[in-house]
Amino acid sequence: MHNHGERQSVICPQVRLRWIAAVSMSVLLSGCAANNALQPTGDCWGTSDYRAVCSDRKPAVAKLVDGERGKRPPRDAGVTLLDYAAASLACGNYDEAQRIYYECIMLTNDLTLGISEGKASLMFDEAIKFWQGEAYERSMMELLHGICLLEMGDYANARVAFDRAIATDVLSVGAVAGLEGTVSKKGFAPNDRYTTKGGSVCQRDFLAAYVLRTLSYLFDGREKRARGSWEQTQAVAQELADAARRVSRPTASTTWTSLDGRYQYPTVYVSPYRSLPHDLQVILDTDFEELKRTNTLAVYASGSRPRKVRTGAMRGQRVKFVHDTYLAPGESVHHAGLLIDGKYAGPMSHCLDLYGQAAGRGPSAKDRAQERKEAIENVGEALQQHGVFGVQYIGMLIQAINQEKADIRQWGLLPNAIHLWFGHVPAGRHRFACVPLGQNLRSTEPAVYGDGVAAPFVQIGEQAWLTMYRTQLNRQPHHPYAARHLRHTVTSVSERKLNVLFFAEVFDEHTRLATMGTPHTYNLLPRRLPEGQK
Amino acid sequence: MGERLHGQDGYATLDASVLGNPVKDVSRRPVSRLSLLGLAILTLGVTTTVGCKAPVEAGEVELMRGGIFSETEIDRVGDLMARDLVRDPVFFKGQEPPKIGFVKVQNDTNQYMFGDVREAYVVRMRTQLKRALRDRVIFINQDVERRLAAQLAAWHIGETRVSELCDDIDEDIEVDYFLTAQFSSLPKVVHVAEGKDKYHTLNIVELLMTFSLINSETAELVWQNDLTTAAAFSRRDFRD
Numbered sequence: 123m124h125n126h127g128e129r130q131s132v133i134c135p136q137v138r139l140r141w142i143a144a145v146s147m148s149v150l151l152s153g154c155a156a157n158n159a160l161q162p163t164g165d166c167w168g169t170s171d172y173r174a175v176c177s178d179r180k181p182a183v184a185k186l187v188d189g190e191r192g193k194r195p196p197r198d199a200g201v202t203l204l205d206y207a208a209a210s211l212a213c214g215n216y217d218e219a220q221r222i223y224y225e226c227i228m229l230t231n232d233l234t235l236g237i238s239e240g241k242a243s244l245m246f247d248e249a250i251k252f253w254q255g256e257a258y259e260r261s262m263m264e265l266l267h268g269i270c271l272l273e274m275g276d277y278a279n280a281r282v283a284f285d286r287a288i289a290t291d292v293l294s295v296g297a298v299a300g301l302e303g304t305v306s307k308k309g310f311a312p313n314d315r316y317t318t319k320g321g322s323v324c325q326r327d328f329l330a331a332y333v334l335r336t337l338s339y340l341f342d343g344r345e346k347r348a349r350g351s352w353e354q355t356q357a358v359a360q361e362l363a364d365a366a367r368r369v370s371r372p373t374a375s376t377t378w379t380s381l382d383g384r385y386q387y388p389t390v391y392v393s394p395y396r397s398l399p400h401d402l403q404v405i406l407d408t409d410f411e412e413l414k415r416t417n418t419l420a421v422y423a424s425g426s427r428p429r430k431v432r433t434g435a436m437r438g439q440r441v442k443f444v445h446d447t448y449l450a451p452g453e454s455v456h457h458a459g460l461l462i463d464g465k466y467a468g469p470m471s472h473c474l475d476l477y478g479q480a481a482g483r484g485p486s487a488k489d490r491a492q493e494r495k496e497a498i499e500n501v502g503e504a505l506q507q508h509g510v511f512g513v514q515y516i517g518m519l520i521q522a523i524n525q526e527k528a529d530i531r532q533w534g535l536l537p538n539a540i541h542l543w544f545g546h547v548p549a550g551r552h553r554f555a556c557v558p559l560g561q562n563l564r565s566t567e568p569a570v571y572g573d574g575v576a577a578p579f580v581q582i583g584e585q586a587w588l589t590m591y592r593t594q595l596n597r598q599p600h601h602p603y604a605a606r607h608l609r610h611t612v613t614s615v616s617e618r619k620l621n622v623l624f625f626a627e628v629f630d631e632h633t634r635l636a637t638m639g640t641p642h643t644y645n646l647l648p649r650r651l652p653e654g655q656k
Numbered sequence: 657m658g659e660r661l662h663g664q665d666g667y668a669t670l671d672a673s674v675l676g677n678p679v680k681d682v683s684r685r686p687v688s689r690l691s692l693l694g695l696a697i698l699t700l701g702v703t704t705t706v707g708c709k710a711p712v713e714a715g716e717v718e719l720m721r722g723g724i725f726s727e728t729e730i731d732r733v734g735d736l737m738a739r740d741l742v743r744d745p746v747f748f749k750g751q752e753p754p755k756i757g758f759v760k761v762q763n764d765t766n767q768y769m770f771g772d773v774r775e776a777y778v779v780r781m782r783t784q785l786k787r788a789l790r791d792r793v794i795f796i797n798q799d800v801e802r803r804l805a806a807q808l809a810a811w812h813i814g815e816t817r818v819s820e821l822c823d824d825i826d827e828d829i830e831v832d833y834f835l836t837a838q839f840s841s842l843p844k845v846v847h848v849a850e851g852k853d854k855y856h857t858l859n860i861v862e863l864l865m866t867f868s869l870i871n872s873e874t875a876e877l878v879w880q881n882d883l884t885t886a887a888a889f890s891r892r893d894f895r896d
Binding site: 276282344347 | 811
């Protein structure tokens with residue numbers, strides 16, 4: 123009895139305290155630890171019917187946008203809204219897509235705010251698992267919003283959207299580079315107080331935003347700025363082309379040396395399937411006077427976003443995560459061309475690839491927050507092993523507060539790549555068709571497999587193309603190279619405005635089954651030191 | 657009594673703190689306890705409005721919170737600009753009141769500025785000016801104003817010559833002055849004192865709002881004023 127009494131006096135208060143701590147923390151955090159908030163929700167990738175996605179998500183979106191104003195939205199609101207917006211855009215409903223993208227932009231906090239506010243808000247949202255998206259998701263949100271505005275003829279705000287996409291993209295690597303140092307004309311200067319001083323290193327592979335910003339300026343009547351923007355665009359394209367040429371292995375990164383004094387961070391990461399920079403040549407070859415004749419822009423959004431996956435030892439909730447996977451040519455379009463009225467109009471420039479965004483930059487601010495949480499978790503666990511009861515209690519509190527479970531929720535319908543074609547098309551009704559080129563046709567037509575343009579199709583035209591596709595599909599109904607790749611529309615072209623055509627790649631069930639179970643993951647690239655510090 | 661403005665020769669005198677009062681006979685109105693009370697309430701109101709923005713001291717820079725195109729900010733800017741413009745001689749030198757068209761609001765920042773915000777500036781300034789000047793100003797019909805704005809779409813402040821304003825306007829549009837607004841932003845680094853010989857740096861963005869009144873015939877700039885607002889640093893607010 124005595125022993126039992128002793129045990130009661132020693133153990134029970136501890137158990138009680140643990141219980142109290144757990145309950146009080148769970149009340150305080152009011153569901154922050156809810157597991158369902160951390161699950162990837164609404165992954166509608168693999169769809170072949172964007173209209174079905176729109177119908178499916180519409181009630182939830184209406185409730186979020188119109189029905190519950192003033193209330194703090196659910197933690198997954200961003201994912202729901204963005205999937206709906208992406209599906210609306212794929213259906214050609216630009217007005218609706220613009221409205222929802224703008225709601226999402228307002229929903230996400232401004233990560234570009236200063237050190238105190240930006241980071242504080244990031245950490246807070248990370249703690250309560252309010253979905254805020256990775257930097258590349260935010261950039262794409264702005265970019266797709268801008269495409270909607272372009273189509274609607276609001277060129278001034280479209281320019282804002284593309285500038286913001288570029289700025290957010292800068293941030294995504296700035297989260298690292300800003301912490302490490304600053305590059306200026308005088309060279310690299312390490313930061314000692316975690317203070318960004320401007321001019322930080324930026325990843326310049328968001329070429330699509332530069333191109334579209336130029337067109338926005340042009341159609342807003344701001345020729346001077348358009349000219350400057352186009353010069354900048356061509357400089358970025360040249361950097362990308364140089365980087366692509368330097369890559370010897372498909373998964374190798376490239377150092378960045380084309381600008382003197384630039385911090386050698388792997389700012390460009392060329393995808394394994396991005397064979398040659400020939401598609402960028404269109405941008406490099408187009409001078410400003412020729413660009414001014416542009417009245418048509420075709421955008422082809424292909425592939426699926428880099429997937430966030432859990433990696434590392436699955437010990438309890440402690441996981442690291444990287445976000446990188448890539449669809450092979452058989453699973454997605456990597457090179458595309460445009461047919462206008464059955465005639466080949468040229469390749470579409472592969473202007474943006476999120477693969478590089480996710481893999482080539484090192485950890486984002488959110489990744490770093492996640493790493494920090496793991497470290498905090500370790501501290502909490504160590505404190506719990508301490509002999510002193512009060513210290514144990516503190517350790518317990520730390521573990522209860524610190525939600526270190528990896529957040530792998532993501533925007534399901536986010537495309538991986540953006541291909542652009544721009545040029546002059548005579549006024550009138552035309553049929554536009556996006557067709558896959560190059561490696562996408564490896565097994566269907568060996569004759570056109572190669573690095574560049576599918577030359578035979580220039581002659582045989584769209585109908586022959588389609589016939590061949592159908593034949594292939596009939597022979598192999600589950601063949602991954604299905605006719606889904608061929609996207610077309612018939613529309614009236616005007617000389618007086620920028621005619622915008624948006625095509626979203628459609629995925630079929632076969633692709634979904636073939637790839638979802640076997641994600642390829644790559645570790646983030648090793649950190650590189652600035653020149654002189656190696 | 658607050659801020660009483662004595663007009664120059666030949667111009668009506670305005671009580672700038674009470675914009676809504678009619679122009680005529682204002683200078684002769686006796687200073688009553690009621691007006692003093694009104695002024696006190698107005699001052700309190702303005703103070704409260706500014707206080708709502710919860711300014712943050714950053715050295716000598718007062719930082720605003722919230723969006724740079726928030727309702728409070730639009731009202732504040734619209735009011736201040738109208739107060740300044742209402743004193744301009746252009747409204748009092750001729751027999752006929754000038755006809756004004758608000759033709760351009762140019763956004764060079766990285767913040768979205770949709771039609772309702774753009775319209776809000778225009779409406780606020782137009783309302784305040786009309787209230788203060790009554791029959792001393794005529795604002796052209798809004799349909800005509802839209803037509804005019806469309807004609808001047810290719811004209812951009814700071815990029816196109818001001819003289820080009822007058823070139824392509826239809827003759828049937830009668831307008832004496834164009835009113836324009838330009839919003840641009842500038843990143844800055846300020847030092848915030850932490851104690852003796854100690855400070856830390858803070859990145860801010862300064863929003864510069866410039867309003868101009870331009871003679872539609874001579875392209876002469878007859879009035880211009882600007883206002884700055886400092887906000888916490890945001891990379892979205894300036895171009896790459």
